Amino acid sequence: MSTEAKSRGKGRWVFPLLIALPFLAVITLILIRYGTSLLNMINVLIKTVVTS
Amino acid sequence: MKKIIAIPLCFLLAAVLVLFCVSLIGTVVISPAMKKDGAEVSESVNREELELVRERIDTLAGLYGFNAEPVKEFINEETLRSLNWQVSRWWSSVMQNGKAGDDLSWDTSDLRELLYEDTLLTADGNWSAIENKIITITQEVRESLFRVVLPMRQSLIRLGLKKVGERIDLSNVINFFMGVPWAALALCALLAGLIALLESRNIVKALPYIGSALGGAALVLAALTVLYLSAGIMPMIREASQSLTIQYRTVETRALITAAVLAVLMTTGCCLCLRRRRKDGRNV
Numbered sequence A: 001m002s003t004e005a006k007s008r009g010k011g012r013w014v015f016p017l018l019i020a021l022p023f024l025a026v027i028t029l030i031l032i033r034y035g036t037s038l039l040n041m042i043n044v045l046i047k048t049v050v051t052s
Numbered sequence B: 001m002k003k004i005i006a007i008p009l010c011f012l013l014a015a016v017l018v019l020f021c022v023s024l025i026g027t028v029v030i031s032p033a034m035k036k037d038g039a040e041v042s043e044s045v046n047r048e049e050l051e052l053v054r055e056r057i058d059t060l061a062g063l064y065g066f067n068a069e070p071v072k073e074f075i076n077e078e079t080l081r082s083l084n085w086q087v088s089r090w091w092s093s094v095m096q097n098g099k100a101g102d103d104l105s106w107d108t109s110d111l112r113e114l115l116y117e118d119t120l121l122t123a124d125g126n127w128s129a130i131e132n133k134i135i136t137i138t139q140e141v142r143e144s145l146f147r148v149v150l151p152m153r154q155s156l157i158r159l160g161l162k163k164v165g166e167r168i169d170l171s172n173v174i175n176f177f178m179g180v181p182w183a184a185l186a187l188c189a190l191l192a193g194l195i196a197l198l199e200s201r202n203i204v205k206a207l208p209y210i211g212s213a214l215g216g217a218a219l220v221l222a223a224l225t226v227l228y229l230s231a232g233i234m235p236m237i238r239e240a241s242q243s244l245t246i247q248y249r250t251v252e253t254r255a256l257i258t259a260a261v262l263a264v265l266m267t268t269g270c271c272l273c274l275r276r277r278r279k280d281g282r283n284v
Helices: A003-049 B002-034 B043-064 B068-074 B077-097 B109-116 B127-149 B154-167 B170-198 B203-231 B233-240 B242-280
Strands: none
Touching: A003 B002, A003 B154, A003 B203, A003 B233, A003 B242, B002 B077, B002 B170, B002 B203, B002 B242, B043 B068, B043 B077, B043 B127, B043 B242, B068 B109, B077 B127, B077 B154, B077 B170, B109 B127, B127 B242, B154 B170, B170 B203, B203 B242, B233 B242
């Protein structure tokens, strides 16, 4: 196998990361926009439903 | 041209794989409650709940001035087991019919008899006051037991389920959700087949795409797990109720084990697909 082919072969291991990146970006955006309010909502829900 | 179609298919495959993983974890969490006779409660949960009840009885004994030891002996693991079975049935009713089950019941007559024999309580001889005290203690012990096995406001959940039931058929939604992982898995197979079809029906050429989708889905699943763990849901529950923490821990462990198994499987699949292609020595 030539050096070029070897380096291109190694480059394959980056593909999963490239596939995951858009999903991670969307998750990060959702977290930035709704993260705090979502956590507050969960906290209120737990305190409302649960008896201590 | 092939690549232009194969890459979006690869992204779609990763998205469906993530949907499969998330829905499978959800299914694993709720499946014990889908049994007709309810889920089995582990002995360790029973024991931890019993400890909580006994601590509460000690507090009540200090408050009302009765002998705690006979009451603590009276409420044993069998009592907790029977109540937990009722709770399992209650959850099964919520999951299967979309309605809260029957209220928990526990016969207090034997406990009352036991308290009548307590010399610490009956020492002053004022029977009307003693009877009132015994009724109060019995109710407090009963409430403590119920709060430990089902630390939820049952009336509130019943009302919530009724309101939700007016808009949607909850049991149908849950049944639909139980089928989602398998539908997603079938869609994954279909997408993988489509990618192979695009690559001149050669599965070896399609392997880098499938491997990348598997690896990408594993990374997203790992990120979601890390996010959940860092969100601090468990401390919130711990702050709200000790007994719910005990019950939630078993559910959380089951979900995390499933997530770990899925992540390992997908990573292995990714490595096998990408290695196989590299050994092949050809590039897409």
